[in-house]
Every structure is written in C-alpha cells, then in structure tokens.
Amino acid sequence: MHKLLPASLALALALPLGVHADEASDIRALRQEIVTMRAQYEARLQALERRLNAAEAAVAASGATAVAASTAAAASTAAAGPTAAAGPTAAATAPPAAGAAPAAAVGAAPAGNEPPMVVQAPAAGTSPSAPEPPRSAAGANAFNPSIALILSGLYTRTSQDPANYAITGIQLPRGAEVGPGTRGFSLAESELALAASIDPWLRGAASISLHADNTVSVEEAFVRTTSFGNGFSLKAGRFYSGIGYLNPQHSHTWDFVDNPLAYQAFLDTQYGDDGLQLTWIAPIDQYVELGAELGRGRSFPGSNTGRNGAGMTALTAHTGGDIGESSNWRAGLSVLNAKATDQTLDAMNAQGVGVVNAFTGTTQVLVVDAVWKWAPNGNATRTNFKLQGEYLRSTRDGSLVYDVDGANSPGAYRAVQSGWYLQGVYQFMPRWRVGLRTEQIDPGSPDYGSNAASFADTGYRPRKSTLMFDFNPSEFSRLRLQFAQDRSREGVVDNQVFLQYQMSLGAHGAHAY
Amino acid sequence: MSFCRLLFSTLVAPLALLALPAHAALRVLACEPEWGALARELGGELVDVSVATNALQDPHQIQAKPSLIARTRNADLVVCTGAELEVGWLPVLLQQSGNEKVQPGQPGNFSAADFVRKLDVPNRLDRSQGDVHAAGNPHIQTDPRNIARVASALGARLQQVDPQHASQYARLQADFDKRWQQAIARWTAQGASLKGQSVVSQHKAFVYLYDWLGLKEVAVLEPKPGVEPTASHLQEVLSTLKASPARMVVFAAYQDPRASEWLSRNAGIPAVRVPFTVGGTDGAKDLFGLFDDTLARLLAAQAGR
Numbered sequence: 001m002h003k004l005l006p007a008s009l010a011l012a013l014a015l016p017l018g019v020h021a022d023e024a025s026d027i028r029a030l031r032q033e034i035v036t037m038r039a040q041y042e043a044r045l046q047a048l049e050r051r052l053n054a055a056e057a058a059v060a061a062s063g064a065t066a067v068a069a070s071t072a073a074a075a076s077t078a079a080a081g082p083t084a085a086a087g088p089t090a091a092a093t094a095p096p097a098a099g100a101a102p103a104a105a106v107g108a109a110p111a112g113n114e115p116p117m118v119v120q121a122p123a124a125g126t127s128p129s130a131p132e133p134p135r136s137a138a139g140a141n142a143f144n145p146s147i148a149l150i151l152s153g154l155y156t157r158t159s160q161d162p163a164n165y166a167i168t169g170i171q172l173p174r175g176a177e178v179g180p181g182t183r184g185f186s187l188a189e190s191e192l193a194l195a196a197s198i199d200p201w202l203r204g205a206a207s208i209s210l211h212a213d214n215t216v217s218v219e220e221a222f223v224r225t226t227s228f229g230n231g232f233s234l235k236a237g238r239f240y241s242g243i244g245y246l247n248p249q250h251s252h253t254w255d256f257v258d259n260p261l262a263y264q265a266f267l268d269t270q271y272g273d274d275g276l277q278l279t280w281i282a283p284i285d286q287y288v289e290l291g292a293e294l295g296r297g298r299s300f301p302g303s304n305t306g307r308n309g310a311g312m313t314a315l316t317a318h319t320g321g322d323i324g325e326s327s328n329w330r331a332g333l334s335v336l337n338a339k340a341t342d343q344t345l346d347a348m349n350a351q352g353v354g355v356v357n358a359f360t361g362t363t364q365v366l367v368v369d370a371v372w373k374w375a376p377n378g379n380a381t382r383t384n385f386k387l388q389g390e391y392l393r394s395t396r397d398g399s400l401v402y403d404v405d406g407a408n409s410p411g412a413y414r415a416v417q418s419g420w421y422l423q424g425v426y427q428f429m430p431r432w433r434v435g436l437r438t439e440q441i442d443p444g445s446p447d448y449g450s451n452a453a454s455f456a457d458t459g460y461r462p463r464k465s466t467l468m469f470d471f472n473p474s475e476f477s478r479l480r481l482q483f484a485q486d487r488s489r490e491g492v493v494d495n496q497v498f499l500q501y502q503m504s505l506g507a508h509g510a511h512a513y
Numbered sequence: 514m515s516f517c518r519l520l521f522s523t524l525v526a527p528l529a530l531l532a533l534p535a536h537a538a539l540r541v542l543a544c545e546p547e548w549g550a551l552a553r554e555l556g557g558e559l560v561d562v563s564v565a566t567n568a569l570q571d572p573h574q575i576q577a578k579p580s581l582i583a584r585t586r587n588a589d590l591v592v593c594t595g596a597e598l599e600v601g602w603l604p605v606l607l608q609q610s611g612n613e614k615v616q617p618g619q620p621g622n623f624s625a626a627d628f629v630r631k632l633d634v635p636n637r638l639d640r641s642q643g644d645v646h647a648a649g650n651p652h653i654q655t656d657p658r659n660i661a662r663v664a665s666a667l668g669a670r671l672q673q674v675d676p677q678h679a680s681q682y683a684r685l686q687a688d689f690d691k692r693w694q695q696a697i698a699r700w701t702a703q704g705a706s707l708k709g710q711s712v713v714s715q716h717k718a719f720v721y722l723y724d725w726l727g728l729k730e731v732a733v734l735e736p737k738p739g740v741e742p743t744a745s746h747l748q749e750v751l752s753t754l755k756a757s758p759a760r761m762v763v764f765a766a767y768q769d770p771r772a773s774e775w776l777s778r779n780a781g782i783p784a785v786r787v788p789f790t791v792g793g794t795d796g797a798k799d800l801f802g803l804f805d806d807t808l809a810r811l812l813a814a815q816a817g818r
Contacts, residue, residue, distance in 0.1 A: 320579030
C-alpha cells in the first residue's frame with residue numbers, strides 16, 4: 001500500500017500537469033480566437049443572408065442586375081479562371097491572400113487563420129434590386145437551432161387483436177407500449193428534433209415526439225459538454241440510457257418497425273430517464289468507452305416516485321474496432337439498476353385470468369450487445385451487411401402484492417428472466433435492404449413466496465420471427481414492409497404485417513454507429 | 514491487498530498510456546486521403562497522420578464507427594473538407610470524442626473548404642434537388658489551385674496548434690509551395706488541349722477540375738446529386754449526347770463504374786476512371802501523383818481510347 005501511494009500520485013499528477021502547462025500558454029490565445037471567430041461567423045452568416053435575399057430578388061426581377069453585381073464581385077476577388085459556372089455564388093468566399101500565413105506565428109496569431117469572408121459582404125448589397133434585409137431579424141434567426149422533422153406512418157394488420165397482447169410469463173407495466181400497437185392506418189412516431197451549440201462549452205438537443213393519439217412527449221432534452229476534454233463528456237437532462245446497442249437509438253433509426261421482445265419485456269421498449277450521464281473515451285487506439293448514469297428512475301423497470309436520491313444507476317462499457325478495411329464491430333456490457341415502489345403490473349394468474357399486481361423492490365438489467373458491420377472496402381453505398389445481437393437479463397428482487405384489486409395478498413418476489421435477439425440486415429443493391437430477426441424470451445421460474453399458488457409456471461418460451469424489406473429512395477426517405485410471426489402468448493400465433501414510411505425533413509441527421 | 518493491486522493496475526495503466534504519447538508527434542486525423550497527404554507534406558516528421566476514409570469509400574456515406582471515435586478522441590488536429598461533405602458522420606465523431614481541442618471553432622478543427630471559392634452554391638435550398646450542399650460543391654480537391662490555397666491555410670494552422678515547431682512547418686510549407694506551383698504550371702500546360710472539351714460526369718464531383726481545365730460538363734449520370742443513376746435518366750443522357758456529343762464520361766474511383774460503362778458502350782465514348790483522391794488509383798500515390806494520373810487518364814481518353 002505504501003509503495004502504491006507515491007507511484008499512483010505521481011502518475012495521476014503527471015497527466016494534469018502536462019495538460020495545464022499547455023493550457024496556460026494557450027488559454028488567452030484561445031479566448032481571443034473564439035472572440036474573433038464569433039465575429040467572423042456572424043459576418044459570414046449575414047453575408048449569406050444578404051446573398052440569399054439578393055438572389056431571390058434577382059430571380060424575381062428577371063435576374064439581370066444580380067448577375068451583373070455578382071460578376072463584378074467575382075472580379076474583385078481576383079479569383080483565378082473564368083467564373084461562369086459560379087454565377088451569383090462567386091461572392092461566397094475569396095481565396096486567402098497569398099501572404100495570409102505569417103512565417104512564424106508562434107503566438108497562435110489568429111490572423112494566420114482568418115477564414116476569408118470579409119470582402120464579399122457588401123458585394124451583394126450593392127445590387128440595386130437587393131434591398132438591405134432587416135438586420136436584426138437575420139441576425140436573430142441565424143442562430144436558430146438545426147431542426148429536423150421525422151414523419152412516420154404505419155399500416156398494421158394482425159391476426160390477433162392487439163388489445164389482448166401479452167408476453168407469457170412476463171409481468172408488464174400498466175400502459176406499456178408493447179406489441180404491434182393499433183390495427184389499420186395510424187400515425188407512427190413522428191418526431192421533431194432541435195439541436196445547437198449553446199455556448200463554446202455546451203451543446204443542447206431536444207426531440208419531441210408526436211403520437212397517434214394527439215399527445216406529445218419529450219423523448220430527449222439534454223445539454224452536453226463539449227469542452228471537458230480528456231475524453232470526458234457530461235450529459236444532463238432527459239436522455240435515453242446508453243445501455244446496450246439499441247437503447248440509445250431513436251425509433252426512426254431502427255432496422256425494424258418494432259423493438260425486440262426483450263427490450264419490450266425488460267425495458268418497456270426503451271429506457272429513458274432524467275438525470276446525468278458521464279462518458280469517457282480511453283486515450284488509446286482501441287475504442288473503449290465507459291459510461292456511468294444516475295437518474296430519477298422515471299420509467300419501467302423503475303417507478304416514478306418522489307425520492308431525493310437516484311432511482312436509477314447504470315454502468316456501461318463498450319469497445320470496438322476495425323477488422324481490415326471491410327468490416328468493423330462494437331461490443332458492450334451494461335448494467336442498469338432501478339428501484340420501484342408500488343409499480344402496477346399486468347399479469348395472468350394460475351386460472352388464466354388477468355390481474356393487477358404491485359411490485360416494490362429493485363431490478364437489475366444486464367445487457368450484452370454486439371454488432372458487426374461489413375461493406376466491400378468499407379464502401380457501404382452499393383452493398384453492406386449488419387449483424388447484431390443482444391442478450392438482456394432482468395433480475396427483480398423485492399415484494400409483490402398479488403391482485404391489488406381483489407386478494408391483495410403481499411408476498412416475497414424474485415424473478416430472473418432473460419431474452420435475446422439476433423438480426424441481420426443486408427443491402428443487396430443500392431436503395432434495397434432485407435432483414436431477418438429471430439428472438440426468444442425465457443421467463444424463468446419466478447419465486448412468488450407466499451403467493452406461489454396464485455401463479456402457474458408453464459415453462460413456455462415466447463418467441464418471434466420477423467422478416468423486413470425496405471426501399472430507400474434517398475437518404476431521407478424509407479418505405480418498409482415487415483412480416484412477423486409473433487408467438488409471445490402461449491398457444492397463440494399472431495401474424496403481423498406492417499407497412500411503414502419514415503421521412504426525414506430539414507437538418508441532415510448524423511447517426512451514431 | 515490484491516484488490517488494491519488490481520485497482521491500481523486497472524486505473525493507473527490507462528493513465529500511463531495517456532501520459533506517454535503526449536510528447537510524441539502532433540496527431541492529425543484527416544477525414545479524406547487528400548488532406549492526409551497534404552498534412553504529411555506540410556508536417557513531415559512532426560505529425561502523425563491517420564486518415565478516416567480510403568479512396569474507395571464514398572465520403573458522403575461514412576459511419577461514425579468505433580475506431581474513428583477513438584482516433585478523434587486522440588487527435589490534436591482534425592482536417593476535413595467541410596462544406597457539409599462529412600455532415601452525416603463527423604458531428605457524431607466530434608460529439609462523442611470528448612476531445613475539446615477539435616470541436617468546431619477550435620484551432621484543432623480545420624475545414625479545407627473554408628479557404629477556397631466554392632462553386633455550385635445552390636440558389637435554392639430544397640431536397641427536391643437531391644442531396645445538395647448549402648455551402649456549395651464540397652469536392653474541392655480536384656483543382657490543384659485549391660490544394661495550394663488549403664495548403665497555405667493548413668500550414669498556418671499547424672504552426673498555430675504546434676507553435677514549438679513553427680519554423681519547421683514554415684520551411685516545409687515553403688518547400689511544398691515551390692514544388693506545387695511548379696507542378697501546377699506543368700499540369701496546366703499538359704492539360705491545355707483539354708480546354709473546351711465536352712464531358713459527362715457520373716456524379717457532380719468534378720466541377721473544380723473542369724473549372725481549372727476548362728472542360729464543359731454537358732450531362733450528369735446521377736439524376737440529382739446523390740441519387741443513383743436510373744435507366745430512364747441514362748437514356749435521357751444518351752439522347753442529349755446525340756445533340757451535343759461529349760468526348761468522355763468521367764467517374765471517380767470510389768463509384769460503381771456500371772453507369773459510366775453503360776454510357777461508354779452506348780455512346781461510343783471512353784469512360785475515364787479518375788483517382789478523385791490520393792490512393793484512388795495505383796498512380797495516385799501522393800498529391801503530385803493524384804494530378805499526374807488524373808491528367809494522364811484524361812489525355813489518354815482524349816487521344817482516342
């Protein structure tokens with residue numbers, strides 16, 4: 001222990017010292033840089049606004065004057081070569097002046113890096129047909145967050161009534177959004193996403209979900225640091241937990257219409273919470289990401305109670321890398337712990353009658369996830385393949401009140417249940433993909449304590465197979481046809497057909513791996 | 514005690530790794546091969562360059578894969594094209610990296626397209642026009658004069674992020690600039706005969722190349738930018754060529770050659786596969802090779818297959 005202490009202190013100090021020495025010398029320069037850049041970007045945005053207005057006005061007024069003006073501007077920027085193709089755009093940016101780079105800019109002089117957008121600002125403004133736009137409006141809107149709207153709709157046909165949907169052996173929370181949803185035509189999850197930098201240190205994002213029943217919910221709304229450095233990021237607000245592979249992904253990025261049964265059974269489709277998330281990327285060539293989360297425990301398997309402490313904690317670890325040029329992978333292990341108090345659950349008793357139970361206790365969900373992606377030479381444009389699988393194991397420990405509306409009989413409860421899925425999606429030609437998913441749930445043999453007689457244990461393992469085709473006219477649109485044979489309920493086969501569209505409008509989305 | 518050791522080794526070992534590379538070369542992550550090659554020219558031994566994509570990948574469609582997140586996290590300088598070329602993946606890399614040095618607006622974040630005059634800036638921003646880039650056509654590296662402009666900005670940026678070696682960067686830059694200007698003069702002379710020739714492109718990837726050499730683009734095989742060529746559109750292009758013939762059809766090494774080959778067969782004009790970036794063909798081993806080989810291929814096609 002005595003030997004360890006000085007050694008670890010020395011090592012722990014070595015890192016921050018190096019970093020601080022670096023920062024001390026640069027911090028003023030950086031601040032200066034930020035100020036300069038802010039001014040430059042403001043100027044550039046205003047220039048762009050003006051150009052846009054000028055172009056619109058020019059189109060309206062037969063275009064002649066605007067072209068003349070911009071040709072003049074192009075000439076003034078001394079651009080090399082004829083600029084016929086550039087048209088009114090020539091005023092965009094001038095090449096940097098030849099001497100822009102001082103030979104020895106030791107003091108990180110911002111002059112050497114000034115993006116050259118200063119000259120053109122008046123160019124478009126000089127056009128007589130382009131009146132000065134109201135400056136304040138342009139300035140105010142220029143800082144609007146990026147907006148993306150996801151539109152999605154669904155036609156569903158099922159051979160069983162979705163109202164009776166259940167997963168045999170699994171007690172689902174009241175009002176759980178599981179199963180195929182509603183039959184016929186419906187609005188699927190449409191979503192509005194906004195994001196922008198808040199200041200040089202923070203970024204914010206929100207996604208607001210519009211549901212078929214005219215309700216609106218906040219899927220995510222968080223702020224995230226961009227300036228911690230050393231691989232750390234802190235997120236605060238409402239967000240999807242980073243456990244597993246599918247959990248943090250929004251529904252419009254899923255490869256199937258619905259989430260796997262294991263996610264439906266153990267995480268109520270997807271676990272989101274209000275709290276904090278700290279992630280760290282290891283400073284090595286191998287990708288290693290560690291994450292820790294603290295949350296309210298807002299949703300199943302937690303329950304929304306007014307405690308002071310955290311109702312949810314989670315730890316995540318992911319690693320991944322490349323295998324040659326053509327394929328890459330990611331794998332992870334995550335643990336989520338959540339507390340629940342008087343959580344009402346729908347269940348089936350030994351007589352096959354639906355009852356409502358109440359669970360109080362803790363739940364641990366362990367998630368093992370792996371994904372492997374392949375594309376020839378890493379070029380996914382023509383063909384690509386994605387194989388992914390996850391294993392979830394839920395351990396619930398506490399007490400269960402059986403039939404709160406009737407017998408109201410409390411007893412101990414411990415259940416270890418698990419589920420997995422494996423899916424492959426193959427793009428066999430540009431725009432067209434086909435996917436296959438197979439999955440199973442193991443409800444285990446829960447220990448109901450004194451309520452044991454009220455429950456039957458048939459040993460049935462719910463399972464489901466799904467086949468999916470999708471057609472993507474562009475990066476921004478998708479049409480999907482999905483068939484599923486759902487054997488979630490013992491003795492019942494539900495044949496499901498889905499036809500779905502998903503469209504993305506506005507800001508170009510950047511998707512996580 | 515053994516637990517303490519375990520804790521020590523798991524917690525401190527990564528810290529040791531963290532401390533070691535701090536004094537090694539400046540770590541540069543380039544989004545595309547041409548900027549990786551340029552950083553090597555301008556940084557020499559002072560930089561450790563890794564490139565996120567290869568010449569056979571479509572730079573629009575890259576995934577924010579784990580190895581790239583790790584490399585972004587460890588980079589001192591990220592050199593990308595910008596102009597929204599990497600909009601589908603670079604923001605994710607930057608956000609997930611937890612690396613404050615390379616965030617947008619920081620000196621460690623360099624976008625080449627900020628330093629050149631962009632062509633094809635759309636007058637109307639609407640996705641009915643395909644995957645258009647609001648900032649203009651991002652494929653700026655096909656004009657060597659753009660490379661020169663980016664080089665002077667990148668040289669200055671290297672001096673800024675690694676001021677201890679500023680004089681060495683300045684020397685490397687002066688040397689590169691001299692060789693590059695000579696090469697541009699040579700290429701421009703070589704390519705003089707191409708001026709005014711009509712060409713067809715598979716993707717609107719060569720506007721800067723055409724602007725430099727004075728080539729005329731009479732048709733594009735993609736009906737809209739980023740939309741795969743369709744049979745009906747190819748037929749349209751073919752009939753356009755009857756009225757205004759073209760000398761060749763040009764496609765980039767990363768693209769599926771079938772559309773260009775189809776047109777080549779049916780219109781009887783050569784299909785020219787150009788490297789597009791460093792590594793796209795065997796001849797394009799570095800930036801000089803990129804233009805040597807591009808010109809050689811265009812001239813060979815012009816000379817008659």
